[in-house]
Amino acid sequence: MPWARRTTFLLWGVSVALLALTVVAVRDLAEPAGTWIVGGTVLASLVPFAAGWLATRHDPANWVGTWLTAAGTNILLQMAHGNWADALAAAPSDLPGSAALLNLTQGVWMGWFVPFAMVLLLFPDGRPADRRARRTVVALLGSVVAFNALLAVAPGPLMPPLEDWPRPFGVHWVGYGSIPALLVFYGSLVMAALATRRRYRAASDEVARARLRWMFLTCLTVPATILLCWTGYLLTGTPVVALGGLIAMNFAIPAATLVAMLRHELYDVDRAVVAATVYPLLAFGVVAAHAGLSAALALALGAGSTVPAVLATVVVVVLLLPARALLLRVLGARLHPRRARGVDALRVLVGEVHAGTAQPERLEPVLQEALRDPGLRVGYRRPGRPMPVDVDGEPVPGDGVPIRLSGSDIGVIVPGPGHPRVPADVAREAALLAESVRLRGELSQALVEVDASRERLLRAGYEERRRLEMDLHDGAQQRLVSLGMRLRVAQHQVASGGSVALDPLVDDAVEELALAVRELREIAHGLRPSCLDDGLGPALESLSRSSALPLHVSYSGGDLPDHVSVTAYYVASEGVTNAVKHSGARSVALDVRRTDDGLHVAVHDDGAGGARIAGGTGLAMLHDRVRALGGRLSVTDRQPAGTSLVAVIPCGS
Amino acid sequence: MIGEDSALFRAGLRSLLTEVGHDVVADTPDAPSTLAAVLEHRPDLAILDIRMPPDHADDGARLAAHIRTELPDTGVLLLSQHVESRLSVDLVAAGHFGYLLKDRVLDVGDFTAALERVATGGSALDPEVVARLMVGGSTALTPLTTREREVLALMAEGLTNSGIAARLVLTDRTVETHVSRILHKLGLGETTTNEHRRVLAVLRYLESHRNLANN
Numbered sequence: 033m034p035w036a037r038r039t040t041f042l043l044w045g046v047s048v049a050l051l052a053l054t055v056v057a058v059r060d061l062a063e064p065a066g067t068w069i070v071g072g073t074v075l076a077s078l079v080p081f082a083a084g085w086l087a088t089r090h091d092p093a094n095w096v097g098t099w100l101t102a103a104g105t106n107i108l109l110q111m112a113h114g115n116w117a118d119a120l121a122a123a124p125s126d127l128p129g130s131a132a133l134l135n136l137t138q139g140v141w142m143g144w145f146v147p148f149a150m151v152l153l154l155f156p157d158g159r160p161a162d163r164r165a166r167r168t169v170v171a172l173l174g175s176v177v178a179f180n181a182l183l184a185v186a187p188g189p190l191m192p193p194l195e196d197w198p199r200p201f202g203v204h205w206v207g208y209g210s211i212p213a214l215l216v217f218y219g220s221l222v223m224a225a226l227a228t229r230r231r232y233r234a235a236s237d238e239v240a241r242a243r244l245r246w247m248f249l250t251c252l253t254v255p256a257t258i259l260l261c262w263t264g265y266l267l268t269g270t271p272v273v274a275l276g277g278l279i280a281m282n283f284a285i286p287a288a289t290l291v292a293m294l295r296h297e298l299y300d301v302d303r304a305v306v307a308a309t310v311y312p313l314l315a316f317g318v319v320a321a322h323a324g325l326s327a328a329l330a331l332a333l334g335a336g337s338t339v340p341a342v343l344a345t346v347v348v349v350v351l352l353l354p355a356r357a358l359l360l361r362v363l364g365a366r367l368h369p370r371r372a373r374g375v376d377a378l379r380v381l382v383g384e385v386h387a388g389t390a391q392p393e394r395l396e397p398v399l400q401e402a403l404r405d406p407g408l409r410v411g412y413r414r415p416g417r418p419m420p421v422d423v424d425g426e427p428v429p430g431d432g433v434p435i436r437l438s439g440s441d442i443g444v445i446v447p448g449p450g451h452p453r454v455p456a457d458v459a460r461e462a463a464l465l466a467e468s469v470r471l472r473g474e475l476s477q478a479l480v481e482v483d484a485s486r487e488r489l490l491r492a493g494y495e496e497r498r499r500l501e502m503d504l505h506d507g508a509q510q511r512l513v514s515l516g517m518r519l520r521v522a523q524h525q526v527a528s529g530g531s532v533a534l535d536p537l538v539d540d541a542v543e544e545l546a547l548a549v550r551e552l553r554e555i556a557h558g559l560r561p562s563c564l565d566d567g568l569g570p571a572l573e574s575l576s577r578s579s580a581l582p583l584h585v586s587y588s589g590g591d592l593p594d595h596v597s598v599t600a601y602y603v604a605s606e607g608v609t610n611a612v613k614h615s616g617a618r619s620v621a622l623d624v625r626r627t628d629d630g631l632h633v634a635v636h637d638d639g640a641g642g643a644r645i646a647g648g649t650g651l652a653m654l655h656d657r658v659r660a661l662g663g664r665l666s667v668t669d670r671q672p673a674g675t676s677l678v679a680v681i682p683c684g685s
Numbered sequence: 686m687i688g689e690d691s692a693l694f695r696a697g698l699r700s701l702l703t704e705v706g707h708d709v710v711a712d713t714p715d716a717p718s719t720l721a722a723v724l725e726h727r728p729d730l731a732i733l734d735i736r737m738p739p740d741h742a743d744d745g746a747r748l749a750a751h752i753r754t755e756l757p758d759t760g761v762l763l764l765s766q767h768v769e770s771r772l773s774v775d776l777v778a779a780g781h782f783g784y785l786l787k788d789r790v791l792d793v794g795d796f797t798a799a800l801e802r803v804a805t806g807g808s809a810l811d812p813e814v815v816a817r818l819m820v821g822g823s824t825a826l827t828p829l830t831t832r833e834r835e836v837l838a839l840m841a842e843g844l845t846n847s848g849i850a851a852r853l854v855l856t857d858r859t860v861e862t863h864v865s866r867i868l869h870k871l872g873l874g875e876t877t878t879n880e881h882r883r884v885l886a887v888l889r890y891l892e893s894h895r896n897l898a899n900n
Contacts, residue, residue: 513694513697513790513791514693514697517697517790517791518700521700524704524705524793
């Protein structure tokens with residue numbers, strides 16, 4: 033088992049022992065509130081313990097987890113130490129107390145800072161980054177030992193509440209050496225924070241940088257806590273808030289460290305960093321400005337009343353918003369350059385798109401350049417596509433930051449391999465551009481479809497004309513020419529003195545003419561079914577009479593515009609023809625009714641199913657006809673058997 | 686001999702031709718049987734529908750080309766429902782050949798004249814086709830007078846000088862004058878000796894100028 037992990041287990045043991053000591057001391061003090069304090073503190077220590085355990089389990093050889101655990105142990109140590117001292121101070125007490133131990137642990141408060149300084153020095157791999165960091169580790173731990181040792185012989189009283197306890201090691205001027213030791217300790221804390229900064233600068237990998245930014249956020253919680261403590265002291269005059277602040281720090285630092293180690297990709301750390309910097313600065317600025325202005329105005333106006341305070345408040349409030357924007361921009365650009373670069377580049381692009389000098393499709397190359405990530409892809413959600421697709425319709429796989437517009441996912445920005453996630457602000461800024469790319473894409477796709485369908489309609493039109501031409505030539509025309517020839521023959525026979533039986537000749541001729549007229553009528557019917565003259569309902573009835581299969585017609589269409597009835601009739605007759613020809617159905621049901629969104633024409637059969645709207649088929653032709661009127665056509669298999677052909681044709685109000 | 690898939694038309698044409706004094710040795714409904722009948726009877730003239738079984742495309746035209754190579758002395762008259770100038774001009778250029786729309790049959794006099802021309806080695810091109818050629822080559826024909834254009838059209842149809850004279854109610858001599866003037870104006874030289882080569886030259890001339898006009 034790695035030493036780091038063994039030490040973690042050891043710390044658990046120590047913690048349990050400390051808890052036991054605390055319980056003993058609190059019982060001796062017999063304070064009713066003591067139990068609650070112990071319970072609350074133990075709960076508070078669970079956070080660093082849990083963080084330490086998760087980190088140790090993630091990487092058993094990594095000392096970061098051990099030091100996080102030590103932060104938990106520290107809480108119990110502080111509690112045990114404080115309560116034991118209080119119990120000893122409260123006379124009479126049966127508890128054993130060691131004057132030597134007391135003298136040697138006057139710097140126990142350092143325990144609040146040592147674990148976190150070590151985490152900063154060792155993060156993320158559990159080893160000091162460089163020589164300076166190693167020296168800082170030595171200086172930190174050494175100064176703790178030296179400070180406590182020297183303080184044990186320092187002149188002056190002990191820490192309250194045990195000021196009167198004996199000094200077994202005596203008092204010696206060497207004890208003043210505790211002051212430089214303390215300075216070394218503070219210096220080591222600063223060096224620990226700087227170590228993170230150095231590591232950040234040396235990091236070549238964006239992922240490592242993202243993790244280190246989390247650590248930066250962790251560092252920021254220390255001044256934030258100190259600020260909180262000051263405010264608490266100022267407002268309440270008691271150390272309660274300060275203690276609360278220290279405990280809060282014990283929540284915040286382990287949590288942030290853990291996220292940095294395990295889940296740095298999960299949250300947008302950069303926004304948090306900027307906010308964590310801007311708002312304390314702003315708060316500090318407001319307080320300082322208000323105080324300064326109040327004092328200056330009071331001096332200038334000579335009034336000790338509310339006027340300067342009100343004026344100062346007005347000025348501060350007026351300046352607050354612009355100051356916030358300025359701070360966010362300046363600090364944002366420094367602390368979070370990727371976000372700033374991405375957002376700026378997108379704003380420029382939006383301007384160019386508005387001016388008509390760029391297309392919104394430039395979104396992807398602009399982001400690639402601004403974020404220095406040539407492998408970055410932007411995918412757009414399109415209806416009917418399971419995966420986001422790029423501008424050319426190719427799928428964009430991978431995990432990325434979603435682009436959202438008014439709550440719905442419209443796309444995704446996927447970073448290239450080895451690159452960090454795109455800041456959420458950049459995705460937000462890209463939303464309108466992405467939406468216009470998406471709409472333009474849908475539009476051009478629709479145009480392509482319209483073009484294709486128009487071409488098919490045109491071709492079908494030509495094909496139909498060809499068929500009609502053949503029908504005319506081979507039918508009526510032949511018949512009429514033949515009739516002409518017969519009359520010529522008769523004429524010749526009469527002219528050359530022969531005799532012609534007039535009656536049969538005229539009968540035959542009239543019969544031929546009648547046939548030709550009928551053929552012409554049929555051709556005209558192909559152009560527009562003449563049965564539609566009486567309306568769609570009677571036309572469908574006549575379709576059912578001439579159908580080879582039992583055809584059940586239910587019609588409630590009412591009066592329809594001519595183009596709607598013609599198209600509906602084609603859908604019905606093609607559907608019925610298909611059912612008869614291809615499906616092997618035994619019966620067909622035809623249901624035509626009018627609804628709010630148009631005329632529904634449904635042809636259901638009980639045949640084999642499997643019909644599809646594919647190119648070149650009669651169904652594709654029908655689809656185009658229906659689409660040309662703004663309607664839609666669908667073909668589905670029915671359960672247990674059969675096919676449904678359903679068209680919805682808009683027909684005005 | 687008649688090759689035509691419409692039985693009605695076939696029967697009508699047969700009785701018409703018989704009535705005006707021709708012998709119809711066979712009539713057949715599709716391309717293979719027509720070819721067999723032609724090879725068997727060796728008629729003076731085969732009248733073929735351009736569209737007939739088995740392919741219902743240009744079966745008749747292909748059959749005509751086949752007969753031309755097998756029996757160069759057999760006249761072939763193609764009947765069509767519509768105008769196809771490209772195909773018709775190519776075939777007519779071979780001589781012993783005619784191309785007419787089906788309804789020309791009703792104009793019995795002109796129709797039989799065309800039949801006889803083709804049977805005796807001349808050619809017959811439908812006036813509709815010629816009209817299209819003339820329209821296409823109109824710029825090349827500007828030097829010609831109206832009368833000369835009429836004569837040129839009839840030359841292109843394949844009519845002989847006397848045929849042209851009869852159609853336009855002129856004397857043979859006048860027609861000869863017109864013809865030589867036309868040929869001179871178009872730069873086609875003296876080809877009057879051979880009727881068929883004259884048709885050929887006129888068609889080639891009209892064709893080439895039509896192509897120029899199209900480009």
